[in-house]
Amino acid sequence: MNTSEQITVIKPREKGLHIDLKELWRFRDLIYLLARRTFVAMYKQTIIGPAWAIIQPLLTTGILTLVFGRFVGVPTDGAQPFLFYMCGSVPWSFFARCLEKTAQTFTDNEKLFGKVYFPRLCAPIATVLVTLINFAIQFAFFLLFLIGTNIFSAEKIQVSWGLVALTPLVLIEMGLLGLGVGIAVSALTVRYKDLALLVSFGVNLWMYISPVAYPASVLNSTYPALKTVFMLNPMSPVIEFFRAAYLGTGTFNAGYLLLSAGVTCVICFLGILLFNRVEKTFADVI
Amino acid sequence: MRDVVLSCENVSKQYRMGQIGLSTLRDDIDGLFARFTRKDARAGAEGQTPQNGKFYALRDVSFEVERGSAIALIGRNGAGKSTLLKLISRITAPTEGRITYKGRLASLLEVGTGFNPHLTGRENVYLNGAIMGLTRAEISARLGEIIEFSEIGGFIDTPVKRYSSGMFVKLGFAVAAHLEPDILICDEVLAVGDTRFQEKCIRKMSDLAGEHTVIYVSHNMHTLRQLCTRALYLEEGRLAYAGELEHAISLYAGASALRDTHIDFANVKHDGNLGKLARMEYLDINGVISCEYPMGGNISLSLGVHALEDVKNLRVNSLISRAGSGTLASSLSAPVYTAQAGDRTELELSLPLGGLGPGEYDAALWLCFTDPIGRMVSYDVVPNAFRFAVTQNLELNEGMLWNEKRHGVFRLPDTECGGKKRI
Structure with missing residues (x-):
């Protein structure tokens, strides 16, 4: 008989971290198809389809510009306000959507998980990929605005190309951070339904402690001592990074970005740990 | 192999009984407190309330x-x-x-x-x-x-x-x-x-x-x-x-499991004249515990018979049937039983299963006599004398699993090839 045949052993739930990367790799086609399924299902029978992806950040940016830029008069480190807010809100919404969507992993896939086996991590990874597509559309739009401004305005924007090259790495970091927090929440919501209600609320609060609607430099002048604590929020250096890379403004510091990457790794690790604990027996609980 | x-x-x-999955954070925090404060009280209560107990949906299953x-x-x-x-x-x-x-x-x-x-x-x-x-x-x-x-x-x-x-x-x-x-x-x-x-x-x-x-x-x-x-x-x-x-x-289906290997016929009802001249009293099925035989095997039986009158040249007829179907096959013994009134005899019988395929069967026993013109006269009948099962026999079937749907209930003697010629 075929001796190369794979042998699967099913054992009781164990403590500790189990992440079978080889198995995930074998199921890469599933990740692709799950992402495709979500994407297609999301825009089927809508009139303007993926164009919805653009409207949402445009409105958000418009409101932010109006309220914070015009009414409140928050400084933008000298950047053009609309670009400044868009540069913050587009990456932020990528992260926020990763978090919110992966936080629903178990509730959204209850039926599927209850009937067939596949590595459960496929589902949140696919979610992050779909969100990434949305982000790409939005970011392309941001770049259009950026190029447009550069052509039509007198002041030229100092794009720092060295940092721009790092964008993919930062995107991976954001994805992992959203995934880590999201799957941790999703694992906890299996037992504590209350948490599901807190997610969007929590994400909102998180946005206010991240430099989305204001630059981090605001803190420098008013509360310099708080700066380090503020930068412990892994999203702060990330958004500052985007502003520094594409608009040439802000207080970007490579050390803080590394710290943010470190925090992300820890959160992601904890997330997978919690996810592991739940995935094997969640069908009994939900 | x-x-x-x-x-x-x-x-x-193992599953926990009661409400799982409906817990909220508060319940768990309460539980945590309870563990520290009312540890003994809780442990005592758990044994008495099966709602909070655990039950096994599956227990020690191996196959x-x-x-x-x-x-x-x-x-x-x-x-x-x-x-x-x-x-x-x-x-x-x-x-x-x-x-x-x-x-x-x-x-x-x-x-x-x-x-x-x-x-x-x-x-x-x-x-x-x-x-x-x-x-x-x-x-x-x-x-x-x-x-x-x-x-x-x-x-x-x-x-x-x-x-x-x-x-x-x-x-x-x-x-x-x-x-x-x-x-x-x-x-x-x-x-x-x-x-x-x-x-x-x-x-x-x-x-x-x-x-x-x-x-x-x-x-x-x-x-x-x-x-x-x-x-x-x-x-x-x-x-x-x-x-x-x-x-x-x-x-x-809730049918009785395979019966004892010693079967007493004392309670079998006999209609008409049956059992008046000679009567089957008990049956021992020898050499097995479960009444399972590989296909092609032999059932070894000891049949206790009581002659009430003089009887001559009786034979034992085993009729094989299956739940819901008529008689599928029969096996006849030679006229082996001759006895005088009052004799009690134990007949050693061997019932070859031949080509009977895997499955579960019922056997009826008939004690009968073939008269000179070929009619079968029954002396005693036990309708559901015993039940047995035939299991797969890979050796007999050249490594093939007998599939009733495909092959039927019975394997006939092999087809013989009498010769070859070039055409």
Whole structure:
């Protein structure tokens, strides 16, 4: 008989971290198809389809510009306000959507998980990929605005190309951070339904402690001592990074970005740990 | 050599009784406090309230499944069938024990799981295939066959939400069956489709069995008989029997289990003149514990007979039948019994089973006399004298599993080839 045949052993739930990367790799086609399924299902029978992806950040940016830029008069480190807010809100919404969507992993896939086996991590990874597509559309739009401004305005924007090259790495970091927090929440919501209600609320609060609607430099002048604590929020250096890379403004510091990457790794690790604990027996609980 | 593709070793699954999953953070915090403050009180209460207790949906289940077999999983509702399938399909983890399987396993616990209503049939085939662990290229290679089998035709590019429930089931089954898993698990999924399609599915599954392994759950004994040769019978979470399908069915149907090896005929009612001249009193079935014989085996019997009058040249006739069917076969002894009034004799009998195929049978015993003109005169009859089972005999059947659906109930003596000539 075929001796190369794979042998699967099913054992009781164990403590500790189990992440079978080889198995995930074998199921890469599933990740692709799950992402495709979500994407297609999301825009089927809508009139303007993926164009919805653009409207949402445009409105958000418009409101932010109006309220914070015009009414409140928050400084933008000298950047053009609309670009400044868009540069913050587009990456932020990528992260926020990763978090919110992966936080629903178990509730959204209850039926599927209850009937067939596949590595459960496929589902949140696919979610992050779909969100990434949305982000790409939005970011392309941001770049259009950026190029447009550069052509039509007198002041030229100092794009720092060295940092721009790092964008993919930062995107991976954001994805992992959203995934880590999201799957941790999703694992906890299996037992504590209350948490599901807190997610969007929590994400909102998180946005206010991240430099989305204001630059981090605001803190420098008013509360310099708080700066380090503020930068412990892994999203702060990330958004500052985007502003520094594409608009040439802000207080970007490579050390803080590394710290943010470190925090992300820890959160992601904890997330997978919690996810592991739940995935094997969640069908009994939900 | 035995090629085991799936083995369960001492598998148990424990569930907690009461409300699981409805807990909120507060409950758990309360529980945590209770553990510190009222530790003893709680421990005492737990033993008395079964609602908060634990129960085993499966307990210490061990079995092995060989490659190419078609296994029926039988049991009443709540016996643990679904739990067992869930454990094997890795939907939930066992509490104790371990399960090992070789190759790819596909489970159809519900047809069309993973189908997304908004996607077309084609897209869903790919998605479902990927869930079962295939790559896109492997699915593309089988797509034609799947579409043909499912009889979906032109609807393959229509979103499945517009499918009728029958089409949904057909496509779902077609996908699972054509992905050629090493082990296919089906949980009564065929109950939905029309009869013709059901039969098509069963044919497909029996084609798969042989090379692949099929585990099928159904309450429909007819379907099981068509498909399976062996069975696992679960009773209250324990594996009560693993072996021949017919025996498992009779256990499930609540029929008496294989009887004692010593059978007293004192309580057998005799009609008319039966039992007045000579009477069968008891039967010992020798050399076995379970009354299971490999195909082609011999049943060794000791029959106690009491002659009430002088009798001469009586023979013992064994009539073999099966629940729900008439007599399938008979075996006659030579005229062996001659006795004087009052004699008590024990006859040593050997009943060869010949080509009787695997299954469970009932045997009736007749004590009779053939008169000079060939008529059979009965002296005594015991209708359901004993029950026995015939099991597979790979040696006799040249390594072939006897499949009643394909080969019938009886294997006739081999066809002989008297000579060859060139034509």
